[in-house]
Amino acid sequence: MPTLYTYFRSSAAFRVRCALNHKGIAWTPEVVWLLTEEQRSDAYRATNPQALVPAFIDDDGSRLAQSLAIIEYLDETRPGPSLLPADPLGRARVRSLSLLIACDVHPLNNLRILKYLKRTLGHSQEEVDAWYRHWVAEGLSAYEAELADPRSGRYSHGDAVTMADCCLVPQIFNAQRLKCPLDAYPRTMRVFDALMALPAFDAAQPSKQPDAARATS
Amino acid sequence: MPTLYTYFRSSAAFRVRCALNHKGIAWTPEVVWLLTEEQRSDAYRATNPQALVPAFIDDDGSRLAQSLAIIEYLDETRPGPSLLPADPLGRARVRSLSLLIACDVHPLNNLRILKYLKRTLGHSQEEVDAWYRHWVAEGLSAYEAELADPRSGRYSHGDAVTMADCCLVPQIFNAQRLKCPLDAYPRTMRVFDALMALPAFDAAQPSKQPDAARATS
Structure with missing residues (x-):
């Protein structure tokens, strides 16, 4: 295994x-x-x-x-x-949505970055949270704009789960944990809700991992 | 076209x-x-x-x-x-090296981030430069470690140019522009030098683009 x-x-x-x-x-x-x-x-x-x-x-x-x-x-x-569509243009779109999250949102809000802002640059928790929310808002606004594309469907691209969905869900979890306002992204949140209704995504969430207990113990 | x-x-x-x-x-x-x-x-x-x-x-x-x-x-x-190898493991390695640059180095040192550090958070140029060099050093140390893999060759993966090389070259240009020390990455710099000897890469560099003149005019 x-x-x-x-x-x-x-x-x-x-x-x-x-x-x-x-x-x-x-x-x-x-x-x-x-x-x-x-x-x-x-x-x-x-x-x-x-x-x-x-x-x-x-x-x-x-x-x-x-x-x-x-x-x-x-x-x-x-x-x-398959987590990628069969056609090159569809694959490019799914990769592009995935990279929007993986390059342009997530790396800025990674634990090591927040630590650097706090410990090395001496920022307050409030300033760090504002930084976090700023980049989430930038990224999710772009994602929401992308989902206006008619190629989006039940999920980020069409009606089948793709790699983009695998990137979106963890980012929304992070945004919710940091209390980022999400009302401005109805298309994105509709896709997120549809994904979280899937047992595969539900089982992947942080609270259902074996190490979640270690963090709170 | x-x-x-x-x-x-x-x-x-x-x-x-x-x-x-x-x-x-x-x-x-x-x-x-x-x-x-x-x-x-x-x-x-x-x-x-x-x-x-x-x-x-x-x-x-x-x-x-x-x-x-x-x-x-x-x-x-x-x-x-082709910019990706024919075998799935080779493709995974090339993508992984590409993403190391594209997710874990570049987004942290993007113009919009440096602006936020300076304008919104009020950091000095010196502090912004230290931030820049810190993430370059983290990323290039990892790249250097990856290039110890015997699958690396004349270029990042074997002896053919791949997507990873397309990511590496611009990152080194940025590092050089910000005067990041690069002595600790001999394997990486050897690959960079080999790539810059190729007319395709040479012609792609910033100073050879039509808009470079506009910046200095």
Whole structure:
């Protein structure tokens, strides 16, 4: 069974959990405790030289890093519902929506960035929260505009779940946790609600991961 | 002829220029003046709802956003040297290296972020430069570690140019412009030098774009 190096609240790991579950791939979680920066340890670097979560170890021992690269790999090597459309333009659109979240929202609000703002630059929690909400608002406004495209449907692209949906859901979870206002994104939230009604996405959420208990214990 | 919405110093546009040139695709530049935030205008949003550079308009009028999505689309729809390996594991590695730059380095050092640090948070140029260098060092250390993998060769993955190389070159240009120390990354700089010896990459660099003159005039 393949192994996913994960942390319950990691947005990038959450994306891969959605993809694994949606494709019906059984997997073993290996928890990397970000709060103590376990991802920067030599042991973890031997698994993932990029020193970030997630990492994926396939049955043959192949090691992969970066959530979107892992999802595309799963899609190329496993049966089950495809997370990318069959046509190049559709694939480009799904990748573009995925990258909007993965490049232009999430990296700015990653734990290591918030730590730098707080510890190195000495910002207050209020200033850090304002930073967080600013980039969420920028990104979700763009996502909402993209969803006006008639190619969007029940989900971000058409009526089948795609990689873009795997990126969207964790970002909305983060936004909700930081109490970002979401009323301005009705199309986005409709897609989010439809996705969360799927058992595969529901089971991937942070509170349902084995390490969630460790955080609150 | 397809159109690329570009800005000479945009790292993401630079990636696509490398890909277009390397694949031998003729293209027309349409300059988006980031310094006056032209990318946020209603006119540009009609082309790219994400309000970021680059955007790509294909001959049939199809509009694409996000540099990596554009590059993968070009690779899937055009002849010429492929920017992704033929095997799923190789593709995953190239995507992973690309995303390391595109998600974990570049977004943190984008013009809009530096502006926020300076104007909204009131940081000095020195503090902004330290921020910039910090994330470059984090990212390039990881890239250097990745290049120890025997699958790396003359370029980031083997001896053929890939999408990862299209991401690496603009990031090194940015690092050099901000005077980031690069001595600690000999493997990375060897690959960079090999890439810059290619006419396709040389022609894609900021100083050789038509809008470079406008910036200094």
